[in-house]
Amino acid sequence: MKEKKLNELYREYRERYSNEQIVLGEGNPDAELLMIGEAPGKYEVELGKPFVGAAGKNLSHFLDLMNLRRESIFITNAIKYRLSQVNPKTGRLVNRPARSEEILENREYLLREIEIIKPFIIVTLGNVPLKAVTGDMSASVGEIHGRLLSFCLGNSNYCLFPLYHPASIIYNRNLSKTYEDDIMKLKTIYFA
Ligand code: URA
Numbered sequence: 318m319k320e321k322k323l324n325e326l327y328r329e330y331r332e333r334y335s336n337e338q339i340v341l342g343e344g345n346p347d348a349e350l351l352m353i354g355e356a357p358g359k360y361e362v363e364l365g366k367p368f369v370g371a372a373g374k375n376l377s378h379f380l381d382l383m384n385l386r387r388e389s390i391f392i393t394n395a396i397k398y399r400l401s402q403v404n405p406k407t408g409r410l411v412n413r414p415a416r417s418e419e420i421l422e423n424r425e426y427l428l429r430e431i432e433i434i435k436p437f438i439i440v441t442l443g444n445v446p447l448k449a450v451t452g453d454m455s456a457s458v459g460e461i462h463g464r465l466l467s468f469c470l471g472n473s474n475y476c477l478f479p480l481y482h483p484a485s486i487i488y489n490r491n492l493s494k495t496y497e498d499d500i501m502k503l504k505t506i507y508f509a
Pocket of ligand 1: 354355356357358361366367368369370372373394
């Protein structure tokens with residue numbers, strides 16, 4: 318039933334963004350934990366799967382720390398197509414940040430995805446999915462990471478646990494300890 322609804326949602330999404338390089342969510346639709354990233358990058362588009370590049374490697378490490386297998390959770394992105402632009406110097410396609418209008422436009426699909434999966438806990442990875450889930454364009458992961466919040470959608474209440482984006486530790490090594498502390502908190506909550 319959930320798979321049928323997800324397929325229908327994804328069919329609509331593909332139709333709406335037919336010019337884009339799309340990577341859809343994957344995993345166990347009955348999962349209790351839903352992880353939401355920002356948008357797929359080059360490697361994700363090549364392999365058609367979320368989080369398979371450098372950020373995905375870090376994410377796998379954190380899932381290992383939690384003793385969680387990827388197949389047991391559901392992983393998706395707030396924006397399901399690559400956000401890219403041409404680098405004028407090299408002529409190559411590079412990733413670009415999401416615009417607020419794009420986050421809000423994609424939010425409609427993300428909220429429907431959440432309502433289909435109905436996870437116990439939603440883990441946002443970075444600012445973009447945090448903004449997308451809450452609808453608050455001023456939300457900042459730096460202020461609320463590692464805290465258990467609640468989020469109401471339709472008639473359901475969800476736990477929301479914001480984490481930094483797993484790529485952030487590539488650029489800022491000082492965040493590794495903070496990230497691991499947050500993961501350990503999440504593990505305690507998830508297995509309680
Ligand atoms: N970063 C994301 O936010 N999502 C992906 O799927 C890959 C990298």
